[in-house]
Amino acid sequence: MEKVNDNQLKSIPEEMTENGVTRRQIIKTGAAAGAVALMGGFPNISSAQNKTLNIVRGTYFIPAAQEIAKQQAEEFGKQAGVKVNADFLNWPDLQTKIGAGLQAGGVDVIELWPVQNHLYANNLVDMTDEAEEVASRGGGFEEYVLNSGHVNGRYLGIPHGNNAGTIAYRISAFEKAGVKHADKGGMDMTWDEYFAVAKECKKMGMPFGQSLGHSLGDPIGFCYPYMWASGALEVGDDGKTILFNTPTFEYALNKFVQAWKDGYDETGTSWDDSSNNRAYLSGKIASTFNGASIYYASKRRDDGGKLMNDTHHMLLPKGTAGRYHEFGTQTMGILNNSENIDVAKEYLKWWFQPENFDKWWRVQEGYQLHHVKNLANDPMWQDDPKMGIFKEIPKYGRLRGFAGNPNEKASLAASKYIVVDTFAKAVQSGDAKDALEWGERQLKRIYR
Amino acid sequence: MNSGSIQSENFLDRESSLGVLLMLPGLILLAVFLAYPFFLGIWLSLTDTRIGMPGEFIGLWNYVDLLEDEIFHQTAWNTMIYALVTVPFKAVMGLGLALILNNQIRFSNPIRAFIMLPWIVPTALSSLGWFMIFDPVFSPISWLMIEMGFIDSNINFLGDQLIAVTAICWVNIWRGIPFFGISILAGLQAVPPELHEQAAIDGANKFNRFNHVTLPHIKGILMITSLLSVIWTFADFQLIYVLTKGGPANQTHIFGTYAYQVGLSGTEIGMGAAITLYMFPILAFFSIILLRYMRKTA
Secondary structure (H helix, E strand, O other): OOOOOHHHHHHOOOOEOOOOOEHHHHHHHHHHHHHHHHOOOOOOOOOOOOOEEEEEEEOOOOHHHHHHHHHHHHHHHHHHOOEEEEEEEOHHHHHHHHHHHHHHOOOOEEEEOOOHHHHOHHHEOOOHHHHHHHHHHOOOEOHHHHHHOOEOOEOOOEEOOEEOOEEEEEHHHHHHOOOOOHHHOOOOOEHHHHHHHHHHHHHOOOOEEOOOOOOOOHHHHHHHHHHHHOOOEOEOOOOOOOEOOOHHHHHHHHHHHHHHHHHEOHHHHHOOOOHHHHHHHOOOOOEEEEOOHHHHHHHOOOOOOHHHHOEEEEOOOEEOOEOOEEOOOOEEEEEOOOOOHHHHHHHHHHHOOHHHHHHHHHOOOOOEEOOEHHHHHOHHHHHOHHHHHHHHHHHHEEOOOOEOOOOHHHHHHHHOOHHHHHHHHHHHHOOHHHHHHHHHHHHHHHOO | OOHHHHHHHHHHHOHHHHHHHHHHHHHHHHHHHHHHHHHHHHHHHOEOOEOOEOOOEOOOHHHHHHOOOHHHHHHHHHHHHHHHHHHHHHHHHHHHHHHHHOOOOOOHHHHHHHHOHHHHOOHHHHHHHHHHHOOOOOOHHHHHHHHOOOOOOOOOOOOOHHHHHHHHHHHHHHHHHHHHHHHHHHHHHOOOHHHHHHHHHOOOOHHHHHHHHHHHHHHHHHHHHHHHHHHHHHOOOHHHHHHOOOOOOOOOOOHHHHHHHHHHHOOOHHHHHHHHHOHHHHHHHHHHHHHHHHHHHO
16 A cells, blocks of 8 residues: 655645535545555554453444444454454443443443433543544534533543434324425424314324323433423522523423324324334324434335435424424543553554444434534535434534533432323323423432 | 361351352452442442532432422332332233143143243334334224224324323233243142142132132232232333334333433433432332342242
């Protein structure tokens, strides 16, 4: 392989490729990869023999992404001469695995959901240098990553974007319910308007679906934004004052209780993160809050594109206090009790190389939002205009625990499903006031 | 023979020293896998330890605090219902099953093996099967009942408080019946047939023979299986975790699942340990009754 020196690099004009990556960056990356190959592996890994790297990630709703992540882990193992175990866990079990890893070891690299970088701040390896390298290579981190990816200015892992959730709906059902331009997507609705459509759709035998069970994805992704949009917060910016049981939220929760009866599939109190996918894909519901996995699966159905053509997306509706999404970045971190920190770092540096990361990212067709600015203009986004709305979500993103810090208390409140259970109690009993008072008492116990 | 080997022979000949030696492996296993985690759990419950963070000794604060926790109250109540409602059903249905199996029927051995399946299959796996049966959208039971015109919409098996509690109790009963059935069957087969014959000659009908001959013989087994079942049901985890994770709105949480939620998901492992240790006096109470009964009957 020909070596490329710095002078040669500087002589290459900084033209952007269609991927938004400069030619100089591509050659630099290629040169780095070539250097790795020439040196026969990863020089920073000391005596790699007999080392085992344990990687734990969340299971993927896009199966191809999981397969690629697995293959890439194996590929790294071959190149670095280490044994690699890659496990993909059910989302609610990730924290348990982190806990077990911290208490007993056996976990090196871990995929962290938003806020978990704050929760385990004392147990993660500082990867600020590596993260900033990834950012500079990709034209800088997206703003939501800059806001949510670090803990007190340090990156405790490398951010890799997040799977964003929003409203997926059946165009035909919305049109029948009188929604104009449903085929164009991206309607700017209020919650009242959305619930009115739900009522019409339920009359047609196709209600809306929403999970209110004990699951960390969709229930939280729906309930927190509805709370924020209704003028309520778990806690104020002092991290102590509970601003949950507000008159505006009580009013909005009463509306939701009515909408649940009028427009929703009422079995949603026991749904988990996959129930709404299955219900939507089988034509049982007309709309739900979900990641792009529903649309992704609809594109692969053997129905002549019928469901895919009949599906579109819009942002979560607006409430009296605005529009919000529960959104921050995920990070790939390393537990600081790992015996393989050098191998783990090399793995992450290798995986975040564009030739690896982009392959994994593109196969998800927008399900995973990009972390760096260069990928905002990736051709992948041009392939399907129905996915464009997902790029808007970070603008409305807030983290759990807002307006306080995304700390262990916010995490405990989420783990105990306090906000979600407030919704579930309200729709079960029909008494929003009582449910809110219960939720407020629980939050006061947590944020005392 | 040298003096060393004589000494070792004496050592092994002595009942007291040999007894200690033979008990040692078991003692080590118990110390490592039971005593250490137990005492560690007690220590953690007296601290404010979070996962990955060292904690400080806070005395009984976690225990006192839980007394004011509404979710904990609900959890304790759920656990009592779960354990005390299911055991009588398991005992009665297990007894019925044993009485049927005790008759001379064809293929009795394969049938007995087949009936043991719910008990043998790993709970996580069988619970997944029930999870599909209770699916809120695709439950085959709902589908069948809608097709037959009994109901208009799907049954909310795991999302309505009363139905969810009933559903998880049913799965627990389903899983526990074989244990009762086979244990009681063993007891039934130990009842001397002459006693039944003599009672029949004396004019006792089937009900009387069951009441005065069979029941006294299997009373001990019924007692032991029931107590064991109460203890195991109190300490259950997998079934609830797979089916509901304690939802909806904590209405199916039991000690194990709530401790998991607070201690592992919520990282407050000190508090999680305190939740599980609230089970200890209850389990100890039933264990003492069980041991006293076993000692008495022995």
